[in-house]
Amino acid sequence: MAKTLFDKIWDRHVIKQIDGGPSVLYIDEHFIHEVTSPQAFAGLNKRGIKVFRPKQTVATADHNVPTLNQHLPIKEELSRRQVEALKKNCAEHGVELYGLGHPFQGIVHVIGPELGITQPGITIVCGDSHTSTHGAFGAIAFGIGTSEVEMVLATQCVLQTRPKLMRINVDGELQNGVVSKDIILYIISQISASGATGYFVEYAGSAIRSLSMEARMTICNMSIEMGARGGMIAPDETTFNYLRGRKFVPQGAEWEKKLAEWKQLYSDGDAIFDKEIFINAADIEPMITYGTNPGMGVGVSGHVPSLGEINEKEKASFEKSLNYMGLQPGVNMKGKKVDYVFIGSCTNSRIEDLRMVAGFVKGKKKANDVQVWVVPGSKQVEKQAIEEGIDKIFEEAGFQLRQPGCSACLGMNEDKIPAGKYCISTSNRNFEGRQGPSARTFLASPLTAALAAITGEVGDVREYVKPSRDKAQEVLSEN
Amino acid sequence: MGTVGFRSTVVPLNIENVDTDQIIPARFLKATSREGFGKNLFRDWRYSNDDEKQPKPDFVLNEPAYSGRILVAAKNFGCGSSREHAAWAIKDAGFDVVVSSFFADIFKNNALNNFLLPVQVSEDFLKKIFEAVQRDAKAEVEINLEEQNIKIIPTGEQEAFEINAYKKTCLLNGYDDIDYLLSIKPEIEEFEHHYE
Numbered sequence: 001m002a003k004t005l006f007d008k009i010w011d012r013h014v015i016k017q018i019d020g021g022p023s024v025l026y027i028d029e030h031f032i033h034e035v036t037s038p039q040a041f042a043g044l045n046k047r048g049i050k051v052f053r054p055k056q057t058v059a060t061a062d063h064n065v066p067t068l069n070q071h072l073p074i075k076e077e078l079s080r081r082q083v084e085a086l087k088k089n090c091a092e093h094g095v096e097l098y099g100l101g102h103p104f105q106g107i108v109h110v111i112g113p114e115l116g117i118t119q120p121g122i123t124i125v126c127g128d129s130h131t132s133t134h135g136a137f138g139a140i141a142f143g144i145g146t147s148e149v150e151m152v153l154a155t156q157c158v159l160q161t162r163p164k165l166m167r168i169n170v171d172g173e174l175q176n177g178v179v180s181k182d183i184i185l186y187i188i189s190q191i192s193a194s195g196a197t198g199y200f201v202e203y204a205g206s207a208i209r210s211l212s213m214e215a216r217m218t219i220c221n222m223s224i225e226m227g228a229r230g231g232m233i234a235p236d237e238t239t240f241n242y243l244r245g246r247k248f249v250p251q252g253a254e255w256e257k258k259l260a261e262w263k264q265l266y267s268d269g270d271a272i273f274d275k276e277i278f279i280n281a282a283d284i285e286p287m288i289t290y291g292t293n294p295g296m297g298v299g300v301s302g303h304v305p306s307l308g309e310i311n312e313k314e315k316a317s318f319e320k321s322l323n324y325m326g327l328q329p330g331v332n333m334k335g336k337k338v339d340y341v342f343i344g345s346c347t348n349s350r351i352e353d354l355r356m357v358a359g360f361v362k363g364k365k366k367a368n369d370v371q372v373w374v375v376p377g378s379k380q381v382e383k384q385a386i387e388e389g390i391d392k393i394f395e396e397a398g399f400q401l402r403q404p405g406c407s408a409c410l411g412m413n414e415d416k417i418p419a420g421k422y423c424i425s426t427s428n429r430n431f432e433g434r435q436g437p438s439a440r441t442f443l444a445s446p447l448t449a450a451l452a453a454i455t456g457e458v459g460d461v462r463e464y465v466k467p468s469r470d471k472a473q474e475v476l477s478e479n
Numbered sequence: 480m481g482t483v484g485f486r487s488t489v490v491p492l493n494i495e496n497v498d499t500d501q502i503i504p505a506r507f508l509k510a511t512s513r514e515g516f517g518k519n520l521f522r523d524w525r526y527s528n529d530d531e532k533q534p535k536p537d538f539v540l541n542e543p544a545y546s547g548r549i550l551v552a553a554k555n556f557g558c559g560s561s562r563e564h565a566a567w568a569i570k571d572a573g574f575d576v577v578v579s580s581f582f583a584d585i586f587k588n589n590a591l592n593n594f595l596l597p598v599q600v601s602e603d604f605l606k607k608i609f610e611a612v613q614r615d616a617k618a619e620v621e622i623n624l625e626e627q628n629i630k631i632i633p634t635g636e637q638e639a640f641e642i643n644a645y646k647k648t649c650l651l652n653g654y655d656d657i658d659y660l661l662s663i664k665p666e667i668e669e670f671e672h673h674y675e
Contacts (some may be wrong), residue, residue: 015661015670021645024663026670036562038511043657052664064509078509085511103632129561129585145563145589146513153659155667161643164583193496194555197583222545227558293496317553344617400579409665410505410560431500433523 002268005234006165011267013240015157021158028122028150030057031108032095034064034086035412036127041089053156058117061086061099062107064412066374067402070100076402079413084330092306093153100122106378108132109346113217114380116246120235120262125152130346130428132223135232137239137392138265140200150203160283163229164198164274167267167321169205172281177462179356180215181348181426181445184222185287185297187279188457197227199275207281208233213242214352220235221347222428224441225294234266243417285444286461288333288429289431291321294429298333300448300460306330324432326420333458337443340423341366341453342435343399344375345409348426351384353446358390360450362462367456373415374399386455399453411436424452484623486632487545489578491612492539497552498559503568505560516564544616551578551608551620556597557586568592576622578629580605591646592656598622598629600645606639607631609617624650 003011036385037059042050051057064079074080074450083100090097098104109130111412112118118134119432124141126129127149130197148158161188170183181262188195193316200222208216216233223231240259244250250258285299298304306329310318327336343349366372374394376382382404385391394401408415409427416436419425426449430441442454447461507519525540528535534541550569557565566589569577577590578598590597593634600608611618611631619632624647630637642650649655660667 015666016644023641024667025661026667026674033510039563047657047661049661063505082511127561127563129559143561143585145561145566145585145592147563147589147592151657151660154657155664156671157660157667159645159656159660169549193558193585194581197555197581224559224585227555229582278578314495316493320494338529376621410500412505412508428501429498429559431498433498433504437504437523437529470590 002272003271004165004204004267004271004273005138005265006140007271009121009123009235011072011161013140018159022161024109024157025123025160027125027152027156027158027381028056029112029117029124029433031112031131032057032059032149033108033126033128034061036146037089038082039146039150040127040153041093043150043154047154049154051093051095051153057088057095057153058112059086059090059095059097059099060105060108062404063406063410065100065405066413067407067415070403076414105173105408106381107346107349109217109221110350110377110381112215112308113137114246114378116249117242117245119243119249119258120239120265121163125158129224130221132228132230133217133221133346135220135223135230136213137243138232138235138262140230140232143224156235162185163200165200165202166228166275166277167202167204167273168277168279170203170207170279170281171205171206174207174281174284175261175462177286177447177465178284179447181447182284182287183281184219185289185294185443186284188295189287189297190279191226191277193293194227195295196223199228200270201228201231202273203231203233204207204267209236212352213238214350217350218347222294225428235262272338286448288448289441290325290327290333291318292430292432294322294428294430294443295444296321299390300334303330304328312476317404320473334460335455336454336458337422338370338424338442338458339421340417341370341372341449342375342408342425342427343449344373344377344407345425345427346377346406347428348446349375349377349381351381353389353426354381354385355388356446357450358393361397361399361445362393364397364454366453370396370453370456372399372453373402373408375402375415376404377403393441397453408435409428410434411439417441424449425456480541481555483626484621485548486619487549487619488545488617489551489612490539490545490547492550492552493609495553496555496558499562499565500559502557502565503562508564513567515571516568517573520568520572520664529608531662542593548574548620549576549578549620550574551605551612553583553605554579554602556582558583558588561585561589563589563593566590566595570595578605578608578620591650593651594653595652596622598640600629600638600640602610602638607634607636
């Protein structure tokens with residue numbers, strides 16, 4: 001029988017199916033961080049049990065770590081205690097920790113792939129909804145709650161109901177200046193913040209195939225923002241080339257064996273999805289959000305919907321959202337002033353993101369009244385950026401290159417956007433208060449954020465990029 | 480839940496897409512225990528300038544007319560972050576049931592794992608609950624888990640809701656998933672033995 005990519009992986013991992021209930025799903029890799037794990041370890045301790053398979057869990061500290069002076073003790077007491085609890089729990093249970101100061105430390109969804117822990121065909125969970133990121137490698141990866149973290153620590157399994165399957169096909173060529181972040185923001189704007197709830201999504205089509213691994217991760221990362229439990233992309237040569245030689249990827253004969261297995265991971269030609277969506281890549285513009293959920297986005301040349309464009313039932317929520325954002329219905333997004341620019345988060349903090357921004361801003365200066373924070377996703381990304389001289393480009397532009405962590409994506413550390421201020425952000429959520437109480441977020445791609453850093457306002461990056469048939473990311477640095 | 484069925488007045492939160500950052504903002508996720516999150520439930524909707532002395536009078540949790548063990552919210556409740564703290568905060572604030580026409584997946588699992596019952600009803604029935612409460616803030620709703628039924632007491636209107644049989648048994652008997660998984664550990668080890 002024809003199988004989808006999802007089926008092929010899921011079926012191999014189901015230990016049993018409970019009558020009238022969920023499946024017992026075996027988990028290959030488990031990532032943990034300081035915020036959603038302490039209560040899970042407390043649960044194990046209360047039951048008097050140890051982590052069942054400690055070698056299949058990896059920990060890092062990312063959510064509330066400071067992004068300046070990481071060599072000093074964390075000032076904020078509660079954050080410090082949480083990070084210390086993680087250290088203690090990992091030591092007691094024999095779990096590997098890439099904590100502050102470790103050369104592998106970073107955002108959990110950045111370090112998994114860069115270390116090669118994330119591989120095709122496996123199941124991955126983490127107490128974080130953006131675990132969907134790892135699906136870019138053709139893995140089943142999804143976020144879980146703390147009780148489920150405890151289940152995985154205790155038994156290496158979770159109970160899951162098989163989700164419905166959706167395939168989103170993006171075919172054709174992207175316009176210049178349109179990057180993977182725009183693709184996913186466009187998809188969410190089309191199907192809404194709940195349009196994929198109950199589904200696991202496979203992204204397919206020529207425009208998806210043409211993307212680098214890091215660009216694919218950006219797309220899978222935001223699957224949760226349309227309600228999907230996870231997103232995935234069938235592995236191909238791009239995937240294998242990315243993985244070859246990474247720290248935890250097998251070598252030699254074992255690599256060849258894995259490669260042969262991985263090449264079988266695709267949806268069969270006649271596999272059936274519960275829902276299928278088709279998108280023309282050429283229709284996608286650089287995107288920007290105007291509201292307080294990621295589905296409230298438009299092309300940068302577009303405008304905030306007018307009241308007439310909103311259906312009656314949704315008017316109250318729409319008006320509440322615009323009121324929070326300090327925006328009027330019907331206004332153009334182009335020209336909106338910004339106060340802060342945040343380039344970072346598990347969505348867009350990888351080396352290609354930093355290169356893309358550096359390529360655009362080289363030789364330019366930030367607008368006077370704008371603060372620009374660039375927060376690399378990991379110590380390895382930071383190191384690479386410095387080796388390539390990207391740090392110098394940022395310094396000359398007046399950008400602040402900080403140290404790795406989740407930072408202003410969710411403002412759990414000191415990196416908060418002040419009340420009422422506008423931040424154009426490469427992160428994944430524009431919820432009320434997400435970047436700080438009463439902070440206002442415009443989600444966008446690293447390129448659109450870089451342009452705003454220079455001009456101080458929302459603009460259309462297509463006016464600044466060199467026409468190039470193949471590389472949407474090739475940017476004119478001297479415009 | 481601990482109880483097969485009960486009646487309660489409800490707290491109506493007629494807002495769509497309530498995300499877990501609203502339910503419990505990230506800056507309150509720094510505890511290492513599960514207790515005490517209730518006081519920060521909907522923190523930024525409840526207080527101006529993060530100040531408990533400045534409650535926002537128009538937010539429903541600050542309106543003395545509304546109370547009860549049932550929170551009723553508009554569609555796509557619990558979207559966004561996987562933080563289980565959202566379920567802990569709702570439970571800690573005294574709710575045993577959340578009613579909505581649509582729940583985000585991770586929130587639904589988290590709620591069930593904390594004996595907080597998510598009851599999914601039709602858009603139409605949800606509207607009827609909001610209308611009943613608008614007419615009378617003391618209108619009661621009855622939840623019967625055993626029979627999988629929800630009823631608006633003043634109007635007598637009712638609807639069936641779904642829950643998988645396994646979870647229903649867990650809730651009715653106070654079992655949790657970890658107890659279950661630990662009980663099948665030999666099967667898990669057997670699976671690992673044949674798995675590479």
